């Protein structure tokens with residue numbers, strides 16, 4: 401890994417060690433390396449030995465805030481490393497009263513954007529054995545080949561569209577801010593889809609949703625999906641059948657998207673964690689776009705004091721149907 | 725009639741498409757205090773509206789869970805309507821203000837998924853608007869008839885009982 405990443409990980413370790421070893425927090429949520437260099441998985445650090453494994457590199461995409469509600473059942477105080485998107489996820493959970501803010505110590509990590517393993521493989525022409533980064537470029541080695549590409553070309557989709565790479569809320573900023581980023585228009589795909597006829601749109605979604613495994617990883621990773629009992633598992637009434645009928649999959653997707661409407665922070669974790677590439681962000685962004693247009697611009701997860709659009713109203717609100 | 729099996733790409737069951745006597749099924753969720761009473765008034769005033777409309781009474785339009793709408797389409801509705809008190813007249817003072825936002829968002833999401841706009845409608849009908857109740861039911865039935873049977877969002881295992 402790149403030099404600055406190694407030293408950054410050491411810096412982070414040093415900063416959190418005191419809190420963990422002194423018992424101010426009994427658990428630190430971070431990342432550690434998985435089996436491959438292009439994998440960094442969640443780390444649940446409870447002592448100094450665990451902390452040794454802490455990693456901070458270009459593959460720490462998993463949002464750790466989502467583990468807080470569960471871990472706070474067992475721990476009085478939990479520390480968590482938050483990137484920009486993770487910090488908005490934390491705000492989301494706090495605003496939804498799924499996480500008491502005073503029981504969390506958030507360590508902020510300004511984020512350079514995380515890399516997409518799929519794009520790495522494509523650029524390297526196979527799985528790379530070695531990944532090295534310097535000055536905004538990535539050198540990939542493997543299978544007798546060596547390629548050098550611009551780092552930006554390897555970014556995850558969710559990072560391409562990220563507007564807030566610096567944490568918007570944390571107790572302690574551990575690294576230097578990277579500054580807000582310019583992102584391509586996030587509503588472009590939605591607008592293109594809106595141009596299609598109803599029949600074409602239905603055919604599009606039928607084809608896309610056909611791949612859905614209904615593993616519910618998209619819900620599980622979602623910081624807005626913190627219900628104790630999800631409608632998906634509810635028995636009385638049983639809203640969602642277990643069969644793989646297209647209508648059940650449509651029902652799941654439309655209701656999931658609707659349930660997070662106005663609260664979705666657009667972190668893209670649902671789409672990133674989906675094993676079969678369902679364009680979940682298109683549904684989420686459709687709702688963000690419409691709610692912004694109807695009820696005024698709102699950026700979920702930025703300000704926990706500002707009420708989400710579907711939790712409030714104004715008597716003279718417009719409607720998307722005729723009110724005659 | 726043989727058991728209907730859903731056709732491809734959101735088309736209605738073959739049995740339904742071929743039957744010239746096809747009549748649309750419209751599910752109307754009406755709020756107890758205004759629109760349901762408006763329907764009563766239409767009835768006692770002997771105003772005619774099509775028998776295609778099946779009314780389900782809800783305590784308030786804001787009782788609407790979008791799952792009700794999805795379930796209706798799954799089980800064979802060709803159109804779904806939600807009717808409630810005019811904004812400002814909610815029995816619980818703010819129910820319909822909330823639902824105006826929610827159903828606006830959900831209606832556009834349904835359309836984004838490929839449902840025709842006419843198939844899901846929201847109308848404000850007061851308890852004194854028996855004539856409006858009948859007119860809305862007539863016009864929606866006409867619009868759905870023109871569109872034809874709905875197969876989108878329909879559960880393939882659901883059997884036609886026409």
Ligand code: SF4
Pocket residue numbers: 611612613614615616617618619670673674675676677678680
């Ligand atoms: S993660 Fe993907 S496959 Fe799994 S339920 Fe969500 S959309 Fe379906």
Ligand code: SF4
Pocket residue numbers: 619624625626627629630631632655656659660
């Ligand atoms: S899909 Fe809906 S019910 Fe399920 S966890 Fe998310 S918000 Fe809650």
